[in-house]
Structure formats: C-alpha cells, structure tokens
Amino acid sequence: MAILGTGIQDGLLLKPITYPWAYDLYNQAVANTWFPNEIQLGEDLADFKKMTEEEKHAVTFLMSYFNPNELLVNKALAFGVYPYINAPECHLYLAKQMWEEANHCMSFEYVLETFPIDRDAAYESHVSVPSMAAKEEFEVNFIRRMTEETLDISTTEGKKDFVRNLVAYNVILEGIWFYSGFMVALSFRQRNLLRNFGSLMDWVIRDESLHLQFGINLILTVLEENEDLQDPDFADEIRQMILDAVEMEERYNRDLLPKGILGLNADYVNQYVRYLADRRLEELGFDPHYNVSNPAKWMATANDTLQLVNFFEATNTSYEVNAQATKR
Ligand SMILES: [Fe+2]
Ligand SMILES: [Fe+2]
Numbered sequence: 001m002a003i004l005g006t007g008i009q010d011g012l013l014l015k016p017i018t019y020p021w022a023y024d025l026y027n028q029a030v031a032n033t034w035f036p037n038e039i040q041l042g043e044d045l046a047d048f049k050k051m052t053e054e055e056k057h058a059v060t061f062l063m064s065y066f067n068p069n070e071l072l073v074n075k076a077l078a079f080g081v082y083p084y085i086n087a088p089e090c091h092l093y094l095a096k097q098m099w100e101e102a103n104h105c106m107s108f109e110y111v112l113e114t115f116p117i118d119r120d121a122a123y124e125s126h127v128s129v130p131s132m133a134a135k136e137e138f139e140v141n142f143i144r145r146m147t148e149e150t151l152d153i154s155t156t157e158g159k160k161d162f163v164r165n166l167v168a169y170n171v172i173l174e175g176i177w178f179y180s181g182f183m184v185a186l187s188f189r190q191r192n193l194l195r196n197f198g199s200l201m202d203w204v205i206r207d208e209s210l211h212l213q214f215g216i217n218l219i220l221t222v223l224e225e226n227e228d229l230q231d232p233d234f235a236d237e238i239r240q241m242i243l244d245a246v247e248m249e250e251r252y253n254r255d256l257l258p259k260g261i262l263g264l265n266a267d268y269v270n271q272y273v274r275y276l277a278d279r280r281l282e283e284l285g286f287d288p289h290y291n292v293s294n295p296a297k298w299m300a301t302a303n304d305t306l307q308l309v310n311f312f313e314a315t316n317t318s319y320e321v322n323a324q325a326t327k328r
Pocket of ligand 2: 073101174207208211
C-alpha cells in the first residue's frame with residue numbers, strides 16, 4: 001500500500017498499521033487533549049492593563065494573525081491533505097489535528113474575550129495590514145490549486161502540488177510562522193507577565209509540535225515512495241519556498257514590533273525565524289542556509305526543534321517526557 005490514494009473503499013481497515021509513526025502520533029495527540037477553560041486567563045488581566053501600548057499592540061497583532069490562520073490550516077487539511085491519503089492511521093491523526101486547530105481557534109477567541117482587545121479591529125488586520133495579508137495570500141494560492149482545480153494524485157504534477165501544499169502549510173505556516181509568534185507570545189512570561197496566557201500557549205505549542213512531526217514525516221514518506229518527485233529542480237523549488245517565507249516573516253515582524261518592547265525587537269525575532277528555517281530545512285534533508293544561533297534559547301524547552309520520529313519506527317520518548325513536564 002502507498003500513502004497516497006483516493007479510493008473511497010480503500011483505507012477502511014486500521015490493522016495492520018502500515019505507518020506506525022502516524023498511529024503513534026495519533027495516540028500522543030489524544031493523550032495531549034486539553035480545553036481552554038482549564039486556564040484562568042482572567043488572572044492575567046491586571047498584567048495586560050499595565051502593559052505599554054506597544055506590548056498590547058503585539059498581543060493584538062498575534063491574535064489577528066493566529067485566529068484566521070488556525071482555520072486556514074483546517075481548510076488546507078480538509079481540501080489538500082485528507083482527500084489524497086488513504087492510510088487509515090493518517091486519517092485518524094488528521095481528524096484529531098483538525099479538532100485541535102478548532103480548539104486553538106477557540107483558545108484565541110477566549111483571549112479576545114478576556115482582554116480588552118477590539119475584536120473587529122483585530123479581525124480586520126489580516127486583510128488590512130499588507131505584511132500579514134501577504135502571508136495569507138501566499139498560503140491561499142496553494143490551497144486554491146486544490147479547490148478550484150481537481151488534482152490528479154496519480155500524476156507527477158499532482159503529487160508535486162500535494163507536497164507544495166504541505167510545505168506551505170505544515171513547514172512554513174505551522175513550523176516557522178506560528179513558532180515565531182509563539183516565541184513573542186511566550187516572551188511575556190519570561191518577564192513574569194501573562195503567565196496563564198503562557199500556559200495556554202504551551203498547550204498550543206505541544207499540539208503544533210506534533211502537527212509538524214506528522215507533516216514532515218508525511219512529506220518524507222511521499223518523497224520516499226515516489227521516485228518521480230526526487231528531482232533536483234523540485235528540491236530547489238521547495239527550498240526557495242522556505243527562503244521566501246522567511247522574507248515575508250521578517251517584514252511582518254517589523255509591523256509586529258515597530259519600536260520593540262523590553263528585551264525584544266524585530267531583529268531578535270527575525271534571527272529566531274532564520275534559526276527556525278534552518279532547522280526546518282535540515283528536517284527536510286537540506287543544508288542550513290542562514291547558520292545563525294538561536295537568540296531565544298529558552299524556547300528550546302518549548303519544543304521548537306524536533307526530535308523527529310524515526311522514519312520507520314514510531315516512538316519518540318523525548319516528546320513524552322516534555323509532555324509530562326508541562327502537564328496541568
Ligand atoms: Fe493550531
Ligand atoms: Fe497546527
């Protein structure tokens with residue numbers, strides 16, 4: 001059996017498991033289940049009120065970006081990933097991931113409800129702020145190929161579009177752009193601010209680190225199983241997508257932190273973005289491009305780099321240790 005496929009009556013019987021890494025990630029994801037109302041976000045209100053305008057702008061800007069993009073990831077999974085895979089263990093995982101993205105959306109709604117943030121203004125930014133809109137446009141272009149044209153997964157071009165979409169959503173949006181935002185969100189806790197918000201972000205990040213592991217394993221499996229995709233021009237194209245995404249993120253971060261807040265400015269965040277991009281390049285089998293150090297070493301504890309599940313064996317024990325440490 002190959003991982004790609006569209007037959008409706010294929011993939012209805014779970015055992016034996018063909019891709020144990022996917023089954024293992026599903027079980028880890030279920031074990032990580034949480035709900036936003038377990039966090040007392042109201043306890044952070046006093047912190048929020050004493051924050052500077054620049055700091056409040058950063059929190060609002062993050063919500064403006066995160067909220068619609070959680071739902072955009074689900075569109076990419078529903079239209080661009082789920083229909084083209086047949087392994088039932090992958091379908092189990094994707095169903096859980098889609099619930100998690102919904103749960104993240106509800107978590108960010110909880111932030112918007114709790115803090116005095118103008119929801120309409122926050123919602124508006126993903127269209128009205130050019131650096132934010134550009135990131136969304138980049139993503140939407142990939143999913144459009146799959147919604148407005150029918151992709152034939154048995155052709156090389158169809159398979160390439162499948163991989164491009166996964167790189168755009170999984171590696172770039174979830175694996176670089178979200179992590180850049182997570183670092184800024186958690187930086188408040190480094191200064192003893194918004195600690196409950198920080199706990200909420202910990203749980204979101206714990207989920208996202210599994211999304212990233214699933215996506216990278218899926219990409220590598222598809223490349224491994226389809227020799228027609230193993231061409232150097234296609235590899236260059238994927239690598240270039242990641243480098244372009246770094247530039248987009250750098251522009252966005254200058255709007256996120258126009259003047260900088262205590263201990264954090266756009267250059268610091270952008271060095272972290274370059275560091276992350278190098279890790280993602282390596283996880284896909286490329287050489288690193290930027291060769292910069294991690295300016296936010298404290299983030300390493302929050303799972304920004306992967307102990308990738310070994311390709312054909314599924315246990316990732318280091319992850320479980322981390323999960324225990326952050327458990328409620
Ligand atoms: Fe998410
Ligand atoms: Fe995600």
